Structures are given as structure tokens and as C-alpha cells.
Amino acid sequence: MTDVTQILSQIEDGDPSAAEQLLPLVYDELRKLAAAKLSNEKPGQTLQATALVHDAYLRLVDVDKAQHWDSRGHFFAAASEAMRRILVEAARRKSREKHGGNWERVPIEPDLLVSAEATDPLQVLVVNEALDHLAQQSPRKAELVKLRYFLGFTLAEAANVLGISVATAEDDWTYARAWLRREWLRGRPMGADEKT
Amino acid sequence: MTQLPDSDSAIFQAAVMLEPEQRTAFLERACGGNSRLRDEVESLLRAHAPNDSFLQAPLVAMTTAQPASQRPGTMVGPYKIREQIGEGGFGVVYVAEQEKPVRRKVALKVIKLGMDTRDVIARFEAERQALALMDHPNVARVLDAGASEGGLSSNRARHVPSEAFLAATTRPHRVAR
Structure with missing residues (x-):
């Protein structure tokens, strides 16, 4: 088994390939934990991404070894990306069902997760795409959105992970939210804007 | 000022x-x-709409009715899954059965959902080509590669992926010589 602590230390040392190795490990662990947590639950139970990710951190990272450097920052960056993929995939699946995708989807992975009940899955997909554009322009703001939207971190927690002040995080959030909302409104069918 | x-x-x-x-x-x-x-x-x-609900609540995940994980009998393209025999970071390998045009067992590697980024797909394609070039009794032979039907749900969600898969002969020693 690959040592996550060691990969985190390689990221800290500036090894660019290390982050790539981390993502699938964190992704697998999150899915596994989610499956374990949900296996005894009734359909419709919600899952708190924040708790899940903290569990994954404790399980995968040797906290004593990793305490001297920014292991949490690197780990949560990978975790927010992994959670993003899990949730976006769930939204894709849901939107396909909703919009009469007449293809039969082959459920290879556990069919555990769908996106928040109140959220239009299409909105999740549009935000997901727009987030990549935002990341090109303002990587830090995109990271903040990932931590808050996909991991459910509070503003203060996210600011801490990103190493910025809460006030800066608040400014970033206001901007990023307006930016993404603009993209969402742009892509909507004509006449749908007024309903928001 | x-x-x-x-x-x-x-x-x-x-x-x-x-x-x-x-x-x-x-x-x-x-x-x-x-x-x-x-x-x-x-x-x-x-x-900018401070009172709008947009992005105000984090996404949460919910359970669906039944985990459909690796259900034997699931069809991927023309292959029917029997059992999982391996798992890597990006893909899962199954023993699967092909019925048409010939009946045989194959090893089926499927990219995990959510891991189907362009990079991973490219790596998968490189693996397919590398295997296809090799013709040796100890190397699995590629039989087929493709994408199961994912389909487009709407013009907005244009990147709806399908499941990429790679089918190869099962164990190398089973390759007819």
C-alpha cells in the first residue's frame, strides 16, 4: 500500500507528480468510507462530506510524522477534488435519469451517492465546468469554492486550509460566487432568469 | 481618497x-x-445576489436505494460481468463473459467513474496500444476496447462520459497457442 504520508511529504518538497498519485488514493478511501457509513442506512440518508474527509485524513495520514508541515492543506486539496468528482458523477447520473437519457447506464461503482436533494443536478454540472475556468484565472478562489461547496468546510476552516485570513476568504467567496452564478445564468434557457 | x-x-x-x-x-x-x-x-x-440560495449550502451526498456495485450479470458493452479480480487507482478489472460472436471469458478493465479525465483516458489508450503491439503467450491479448453507452442527457451536460473499457484475454496461459 502506498504511504499517503510519504506522498504528502513529496508534495511538500515540490514533487509535481506526487499530487497526481494522491488523488486516486484519497478518492478510493472516500468512496470506501462512504460505502461503509451508508451500508446500514436507509435510502435517503445524507452523508456529511466534512466528517468523511476528516476520518479519511486520520486513517491515511501518520499525524505525528506529518505535523511539521502543511499536510492538511495538501490532503484537503486532494480530498476536495476527489469529493468533487464523486458528487459531480452522482449529479450526472441524476440528471441523466431526469432528462430521459434513454441509455442504460452500467452501474459499475457502488450506486451510493447522489447530490443534494434540493440542488438541480444541472447546476452542479455547470458549476463544475465553470470552476475549471475560474481556476485558470484565480486558482485560490476556485480552491475555496471546492472546499466549501464539495467538502462543506466553513469559511474559517477553508481560510485556515488555504492560509489566508477570514476576511480575504470572505472577499474571495463573494467574488467567486458572483462569477459562478453569472456563468450559471448565462447558460440557462431564455426567460428562466427571472425565476431565481 | x-x-x-x-x-x-x-x-x-x-x-x-x-x-x-x-x-x-x-x-x-x-x-x-x-x-x-x-x-x-x-x-x-x-x-451578485446575497439572498439567493446559489452555492449557499454545500452539496451533500445521499444514499440511493441499493448499492449496485459489481453486480454479476451487469453488461458492459457486449460483456457480462462475472466477478471482480483486481482494482487499481483508476480502474477495476473483472472477469467477464462474451457471448457473441464467440463465447469466451475475458478480462475486462473499466475506468472508475469520476476518474475518466482526459489524462486517464489517454493513459488507458496508451495501454491498449502497447498491449495490442505485443503478441506473446505471456501477455494478455487485447480483444476489444471502447466505451459503453453513456449518452448525452442534454446539450448543457455535454461531457457526460461513457464508461471506457478494455477487454483482453483472461490469463495469459489460456491463450491458445
Whole structure:
């Protein structure tokens, strides 16, 4: 088994390939934990991404070894990306069902997760795409959105992970939210804007 | 007055703090004759809606009825899954059965959902080509590669992926010589 602590230390040392190795490990662990947590639950139970990710951190990272450097920052960056993929995939699946995708989807992975009940899955997909554009322009703001939207971190927690002040995080959030909302409104069918 | 902010994000931040009726005059001064900058900030201000629910609550995941994981009998393309025999970071390998045009057992590697990024697909394709070039009794032979039907759900979600898969002969020693 690959040592996550060691990969985190390689990221800290500036090894660019290390982050790539981390993502699938964190992704697998999150899915596994989610499956374990949900296996005894009734359909419709919600899952708190924040708790899940903290569990994954404790399980995968040797906290004593990793305490001297920014292991949490690197780990949560990978975790927010992994959670993003899990949730976006769930939204894709849901939107396909909703919009009469007449293809039969082959459920290879556990069919555990769908996106928040109140959220239009299409909105999740549009935000997901727009987030990549935002990341090109303002990587830090995109990271903040990932931590808050996909991991459910509070503003203060996210600011801490990103190493910025809460006030800066608040400014970033206001901007990023307006930016993404603009993209969402742009892509909507004509006449749908007024309903928001 | 101190120096005016000059980036779109700084101007936006400052404008958000103002009463709506003060914004026009502020933008006039902050953007000068830069109409592109002004359009950008104005479009952001229009999209800024503090009371709207957009992104206000984090996404949460929910259980669906039944985990459908690796159900034997699931069809991937023309292959029927029997059992999982391996798992890597990006893909899962199954023993599967092909019925047409010939009946045989195959090893089926399927990229995990959510891991189907362009990079991973490219790596998968490279693996397929590398295997296809090799013709040796100890190396699995590629039989087929493709994508199961994922389909497009709407023009908005244009990147709906299908499940990429790679089918190869099962164990190398089973390859007929």
C-alpha cells in the first residue's frame, strides 16, 4: 500500500507528480468510507462530506510524522477534488435519469451517492465546468469554492486550509460566487432568469 | 481618497460595499475609459445576489436505494460481468463473459467513474496500444476496447462520459497457442 504520508511529504518538497498519485488514493478511501457509513442506512440518508474527509485524513495520514508541515492543506486539496468528482458523477447520473437519457447506464461503482436533494443536478454540472475556468484565472478562489461547496468546510476552516485570513476568504467567496452564478445564468434557457 | 482599486475583483469588492445608486459614479471613476473592465465588473454585480440560495449550502451526498456495485450479470458493452479480480487507482478489472460472436471469458478493465479525465483516458489508450503491439503467450491479448453507452442527457451536460473499457484475454496461459 502506498504511504499517503510519504506522498504528502513529496508534495511538500515540490514533487509535481506526487499530487497526481494522491488523488486516486484519497478518492478510493472516500468512496470506501462512504460505502461503509451508508451500508446500514436507509435510502435517503445524507452523508456529511466534512466528517468523511476528516476520518479519511486520520486513517491515511501518520499525524505525528506529518505535523511539521502543511499536510492538511495538501490532503484537503486532494480530498476536495476527489469529493468533487464523486458528487459531480452522482449529479450526472441524476440528471441523466431526469432528462430521459434513454441509455442504460452500467452501474459499475457502488450506486451510493447522489447530490443534494434540493440542488438541480444541472447546476452542479455547470458549476463544475465553470470552476475549471475560474481556476485558470484565480486558482485560490476556485480552491475555496471546492472546499466549501464539495467538502462543506466553513469559511474559517477553508481560510485556515488555504492560509489566508477570514476576511480575504470572505472577499474571495463573494467574488467567486458572483462569477459562478453569472456563468450559471448565462447558460440557462431564455426567460428562466427571472425565476431565481 | 486613497488610490482606486484597479483589478476587476478589487473594483467588484469595493462596489459591492456601496449602495446601488452610488455604484455607477464609482465605476465611472474606477474603470475610467476601460469599457471591458467595466462590463466585466457590471456583469458580476448583476450576478451578485446575497439572498439567493446559489452555492449557499454545500452539496451533500445521499444514499440511493441499493448499492449496485459489481453486480454479476451487469453488461458492459457486449460483456457480462462475472466477478471482480483486481482494482487499481483508476480502474477495476473483472472477469467477464462474451457471448457473441464467440463465447469466451475475458478480462475486462473499466475506468472508475469520476476518474475518466482526459489524462486517464489517454493513459488507458496508451495501454491498449502497447498491449495490442505485443503478441506473446505471456501477455494478455487485447480483444476489444471502447466505451459503453453513456449518452448525452442534454446539450448543457455535454461531457457526460461513457464508461471506457478494455477487454483482453483472461490469463495469459489460456491463450491458445
